[in-house]
Amino acid sequence: MKIYTKTGDKGDTSLIYGARVPKNHPRVEAYGTLDEANAAIGTAVSLLTAENESFIKSLQRVQTLLFHAGSELATPADKEVHWKLTPQHTEMLEKEVDQWAAELPALKQFILPGGCPSAAALHQARTIVRRAERLIVSFETEVRTEEVLRFVNRLSDYLFTAARYANLLHDTDEVLLAPDI
Amino acid sequence: MKIYTKTGDKGDTSLIYGARVPKNHPRVEAYGTLDEANAAIGTAVSLLTAENESFIKSLQRVQTLLFHAGSELATPADKEVHWKLTPQHTEMLEKEVDQWAAELPALKQFILPGGCPSAAALHQARTIVRRAERLIVSFETEVRTEEVLRFVNRLSDYLFTAARYANLLHDTDEVLLAPDI
Amino acid sequence: MKIYTKTGDKGDTSLIYGARVPKNHPRVEAYGTLDEANAAIGTAVSLLTAENESFIKSLQRVQTLLFHAGSELATPADKEVHWKLTPQHTEMLEKEVDQWAAELPALKQFILPGGCPSAAALHQARTIVRRAERLIVSFETEVRTEEVLRFVNRLSDYLFTAARYANLLHDTDEVLLAPDI
């Protein structure tokens, strides 16, 4: 089967279970943006090396969970979701944040996004996840996907801390915001 | 002539032929987002080396065609388009997808976006092109730019396959989605 | 204090001075997108080396000023802004553009976004800043933040010229658009 099916050439596409919707449907906007965040995490992973194995594993688990989130968003409200996020998935993020935070200095100021290339990519992923969160919120008025919203909120804090941790792994100094320039 | 003209400081700008519109006009949103996708392809190209010459040429041809698409979107509906996309441009994308696909294993599952840095960048470009497609769809209710829509739909499949091909060129394994983690 | 406060799990958040708003509020969209542009600049900086010290300093000053812009957008219209952008900040951008432009060949054609990796990242930042500008424009109908709009308009020209300058620093040829392919 070819990758291009041409069925979407007129601007509509299908959700899981097959309902046709325009490509700018709020659900498509939301999972499309999670796909974009997923790709940004992929860039971060591509910049890490084998020594960072457990860190890579953690990020790839998140990439997988973004497909779960996407699957939930791509399923019409009245149908069963195949891959559902649970509170345990969000707690998993929290546990990792706590572990990394224990090795990092406490923050009392913003930091300039950046550092080593993988940290910079994680900051980009963080801001794209937050963009997806804003889209899900607008769409939330329509139907509840509460756990996706919690997961995505926690994910941006996970990615912020992951960026800091990537800099620690690569001995790169953080640059704190110095507002008076 | 200076690059900054200050004429847009109040929030409006001009289309081709000079009509003034606010910067958040649907047409400006659409070609502005294709510009963003173009920049992401530029990142992918920047990560390839001279050995990948024909692959680079293909991506730069796509960058050029994104200016054609932009030009069409920036032209008011009642005026002649200078650089018009034709069905042949879309077919060109299809031919390249077919050629790359012939060298790649068949897929029966999603893949985690990423791999080598250039493949990761191509996945990012893919998701931005899809964002542009969603914007063009909303704007399509206003006026027809049918070939642009077909081209952009095919382009995300081209970029997906290009990402896979970049990994093949760089001997990087694809990571298939393993939903049960 | 933990980085994750869980207070935003239901989809609302707070502006400076504490007013609660939904996360898809136009102000949050605007400063969230400037945060995304900031992260893209962080990627560009991460790809530069110590020899480019004064160039890095310039980009980090811009990152800092994006926090000023964000602070202004995050402050309700009837409250005092803590970190305010002034016309001098916009003029600072203009002065740097003029200095770089003096070393660069004049342009009479578009260029394909890309070049060395840092230049490519600067083009990505440029297009994200322009996306933020489009969001601020929509929101401008609601309340005036005139200097932010001027700053952001100039910033995309600064980033365009910075991308060209990064290529000059790294001896990378610019690729001019050749529309007839």
Ligand code: B12
């Ligand atoms: C939602 C969705 C997405 C979401 C992701 C899914 C998620 N859960 O978040 C997003 C937006 C990320 C996405 C992206 C893409 N998708 Co999609 N997607 C779908 C959709 C609507 C549902 C899939 C799903 O989640 N099913 C739920 C699971 C539980 O059910 P399932 O049926 O067992 O699903 C499996 C298969 O669909 C499968 N699969 C089987 N064959 C193939 C072949 C290919 C090429 C791919 C990528 C997947 C795939 O993977 C799923 C997981 O086990 C289907 C169409 C449909 N209505 O089924 C298209 C579909 C699977 N997608 C398709 C394509 C082409 C893509 C993209 C390549 C598009 C692009 N150019 O970017 C990318 C690939 C991304 C990647 N990283 O691999 C095509 C595949 C066509 C083919 N050749 O077989 C489909 C069939 C749509 C179509 N055009 O008809 N997609």
Ligand code: B12
């Ligand atoms: C649409 C458009 C875009 C689209 C791209 C075009 C497309 N087809 O997709 C996008 C959004 C990508 C874009 C981006 C930019 N643009 Co523009 N764009 C235009 C616009 C509205 C039409 C251009 C067009 O496509 N014409 C159709 C062709 C067939 O006609 P043409 O007249 O022969 O067009 C040629 C010239 O405009 C030319 N050109 C001549 N001198 C210069 C100088 C510069 C610096 C550039 C970049 C181009 C350029 O390139 C065209 C191709 O041959 C013009 C304004 C206008 N109304 O003409 C501005 C314009 C060309 N852009 C301008 C600028 C500054 C830019 C950016 C630098 C803005 C930024 N900071 O990001 C970037 C540069 C991107 C790049 N990669 O080089 C300025 C150039 C000012 C100058 N110094 O000469 C113009 C004149 C607008 C203005 N401010 O008055 N743009």
Ligand code: B12
């Ligand atoms: C606007 C805003 C942003 C803007 C940036 C600010 C700007 N000016 O553009 C954006 C969207 C970029 C942002 C991002 C983040 N923010 Co914020 N932000 C705010 C907000 C609403 C106002 C901050 C501000 O500008 N104050 C104006 C200055 C003049 O007043 P100030 O009170 O002295 O502000 C200082 C402190 O807030 C401070 N600070 C003190 N302790 C901490 C701790 C942390 C972890 C951070 C990041 C900052 C920080 O830095 C400010 C500068 O001096 C506050 C909540 C609030 N209502 O105060 C949250 C707040 C500071 N942010 C918070 C967080 C968690 C983040 C992010 C990590 C979220 C994420 N996952 O992406 C990122 C970090 C980005 C970075 N690069 O460091 C948390 C910090 C919680 C904590 N542990 O202390 C707060 C308190 C919100 C909350 N959850 O309650 N934010």
Ligand SMILES: C[C@H]1O[C@@H](n2cnc3c(N)ncnc32)[C@H](O)[C@@H]1O
């Ligand atoms: C750190 C600050 O970022 C803002 N905030 C919270 N969620 C988002 C989001 N999804 N996108 C952009 N900004 C957000 C709030 O103002 C918060 O206090």
Ligand SMILES: C[C@H]1O[C@@H](n2cnc3c(N)ncnc32)[C@H](O)[C@@H]1O
């Ligand atoms: C692979 C799946 O991606 C979705 N899809 C199709 N086009 C877009 C787009 N522009 N943006 C986001 N998602 C899209 C459809 O649901 C399709 O089946």
Ligand SMILES: C[C@H]1O[C@@H](n2cnc3c(N)ncnc32)[C@H](O)[C@@H]1O
């Ligand atoms: C160079 C051209 O880019 C367009 N333009 C001006 N501002 C923006 C923006 N924020 N986003 C996208 N396009 C823009 C105008 O059409 C201008 O002429």
Ligand SMILES: [Mg+2]
């Ligand atoms: Mg949050």
Ligand SMILES: [Mg+2]
């Ligand atoms: Mg498609």
Ligand SMILES: [Mg+2]
């Ligand atoms: Mg401008």
